[in-house]
Amino acid sequence: MRILTGLQPSGKLHVGNYFGAMEPAVRLQDEGEAFYFIADYHAMTSSQNPAALRENVRELAIDFLACGLDPARAVFFRQSAVPEVNELAWLLSTVCPMGLLAKCHSYKDKTAQGIAANHALFAYPVLMAADILLYDSNQVPVGKDQKQHLEVTRDLAGKFNETYGDGTVVIPDPIIREDTALVIGLDGQKMSKSYHNTLPIFGEEKPMRKLIMKITTDSTPVEAPKPTANSTILALHKLFASASDHAAMVADHELGGVGYGDLKKRLADQYWEFFAPMRALREEILTDPGYVDQVLAAGALRARDEAGKVLARIRRAVGLC
Ligand code: ADP
Ligand code: TRP
Numbered sequence: 001m002r003i004l005t006g007l008q009p010s011g012k013l014h015v016g017n018y019f020g021a022m023e024p025a026v027r028l029q030d031e032g033e034a035f036y037f038i039a040d041y042h043a044m045t046s047s048q049n050p051a052a053l054r055e056n057v058r059e060l061a062i063d064f065l066a067c068g069l070d071p072a073r074a075v076f077f078r079q080s081a082v083p084e085v086n087e088l089a090w091l092l093s094t095v096c097p098m099g100l101l102a103k104c105h106s107y108k109d110k111t112a113q114g115i116a117a118n119h120a121l122f123a124y125p126v127l128m129a130a131d132i133l134l135y136d137s138n139q140v141p142v143g144k145d146q147k148q149h150l151e152v153t154r155d156l157a158g159k160f161n162e163t164y165g166d167g168t169v170v171i172p173d174p175i176i177r178e179d180t181a182l183v184i185g186l187d188g189q190k191m192s193k194s195y196h197n198t199l200p201i202f203g204e205e206k207p208m209r210k211l212i213m214k215i216t217t218d219s220t221p222v223e224a225p226k227p228t229a230n231s232t233i234l235a236l237h238k239l240f241a242s243a244s245d246h247a248a249m250v251a252d253h254e255l256g257g258v259g260y261g262d263l264k265k266r267l268a269d270q271y272w273e274f275f276a277p278m279r280a281l282r283e284e285i286l287t288d289p290g291y292v293d294q295v296l297a298a299g300a301l302r303a304r305d306e307a308g309k310v311l312a313r314i315r316r317a318v319g320l321c
Helices: 015-028 050-066 084-093 098-102 105-112 119-133 144-164 205-213 232-240 243-255 260-274 276-286 291-318
Strands: 002-007 033-038 075-078 139-142 173-176
Touching (some): 015 033, 015 050, 015 139, 033 291, 050 075, 050 276, 050 291, 075 291, 084 144, 098 119, 119 144, 144 173, 144 291, 205 260, 232 260, 243 260
Parallel strands (some): 002 033, 002 139, 139 173
């Protein structure tokens, strides 16, 4: 069973990314042969800034390792370290109808946000299909926003096999993380970089606590019971606290007598404690400046080896050799 997923390097990881993507990926590395990569080519479809790209790739690699990605179990690499993916993207594009790409929501959403409608942004799902098919992936865990891209991948894989014979590529199954709770941001909307309401996973203690103290609350007085429905404090607290600590927090909302300031402070304590092991591992990783490069280089070798075999099979099937 080969499990593959990619994460875009696009800035500081937040608590939504952790529960929505990293934590499930780390859990899955025990269930099959995991291939995890940093989608740097994809990141270039919406931002072209070399210094930021380098920095974001490195940060994401460090953070993912700190969150528990185990390079001894998972093959961890950057997408661009296996340039063969571009060749497969080209081959897939020869069976890809324009209409299939034109209906993709993510292209429409991104251009509506003002991102330039360049060819790479349009062809994004073809490269993503190549990422998946290049490694004979069986399962692809992704967030709900990527569901349509997985449909495009399956569609292209089917067309490719129809054209060149069954078994030319392996048809993958998406694992859509429907069950992952949508993590709420500091203002009560979905936590997202685009909404500027994120709580980073890693950061200095003081500014992180300050962010938590800024969570939007109502004007219920200290003595009065606090509403528990739609409470941002409780929604976040539940992610970080044990069941009993969380029950106590709910009780303190219901009873009244504890002000929002104190409730937020308790949330901040739980948040800080929850990420303590990851923070410690991150510090350890940072003491060896060569470590991340070594991990990514070793991962690239393993990924390239696999990609080479799959691409050789595909090249034969399509008549390139
Ligand atoms: P952002 O919305 O901040 O730009 P991304 O789109 O880069 O985040 O998301 C990367 C991964 O993190 C995706 O798999 C997505 O499903 C997950 N994710 C992002 N925000 C949340 C959230 N608020 N709750 C749950 N999962 C999230
Ligand atoms: N498009 C994905 C995202 O933005 C990242 C990605 C690129 C990916 N290639 C992939 C995910 C292949 C899974 C499989 O989240």
